[in-house]
Amino acid sequence: MNQEELPPELEKILKRVKLKEPPERLMKDYLSGVNAKIDRRGQGFHVSFPQVALACVIGLSLVGVLYLTFMARPKAIELVSEPIQKVEAKPQVVAVESQVQATQKALSVEEEMAVLEAFSEEHGEGVAEFFGDEEMFEDLSQLDEVELATPPNAPASRV
């Protein structure tokens, strides 16, 4: 697009204006300013993106090394000079079982009978109802009594 192709009203305005010339006070020391910038860039350490990136990489590496050296190290285990006392770590369940076994062994035949009688007295009706046939239950009880009653000539191992 040439200036001739501009709309006439815009062309008219543009013909009347121009960019302001920079003030003399700005241009007076312009060249010396450029030379100063060249010298600064040439001699001094110029901080730009590569320098910032390098500084970041070095910083992160240092932090990593410090972390690995001090923070991520496993804690030293303290050595105990006193002799370690033996602790019985027998499971409690085993102890309970042995107690039950001991109790069971301790019961004599008479005691067992007493327990069974007490149970039948207390829950006899319930058990009969559970089985549903009172007569059969009585028969079973009698059979038990017959079996449990120790005949005078019975061998001791039967009990």
Add this chain to the structure above:
Amino acid sequence: MERTALSDEELVTRARGGNRDAFGALVLRYERHAILIAEGILGNWELAKDASQNAFAKAYFALKKFREDSKFKTWFFRIVMNEAKDVYRKEKSRGRFKMWSSEETEEGEEKSILELIPSETESPRELFEARELKNQLERAISQLPDRLRQVFVLRYLNGLSIREISESLGIAIGTVKAHLAQGVHKLKEFLSPVVAEAQGKSNLRR
């Protein structure tokens, strides 16, 4: 330092060899142009001066990369524009200044970066109206999107050719033309009420 009649190519060759005077001659040759280009992008003298000086310093160290087949002028203008655009982005994100403002500074100095070309045959009233139009134009340019404004200013206020703009901004000639057409269209829209009013006033006087 005196201005020299040596060509750009000759000065560049000498400057590449470490001749600071030759580079100084290039600075003197392009300092006003550089500051005006930066000014067109930044709308602020101080920032434009700093950006253009930085561009010269960068160009000095980049001279080794400069290819002989391209023109120093467009190569250097590209550096100026990139530098000015960097400054513009930073300043804009900080919200430090208003772009292309026709307000006055605290010292009473007009911030405007456009000026009227004086006309001897103009009456005071016409001068007043022309000044108003100039302010309106400046406001309209400030409302253009960044890329359209840059291309428009480079073409119509800095006077660069379309090819020079294309090479300096690193965009295709067709894109430059499209941006110019869009910019002109938008400016016409902004300015049409103002222009109509000004024309009405002048018709009434006749």
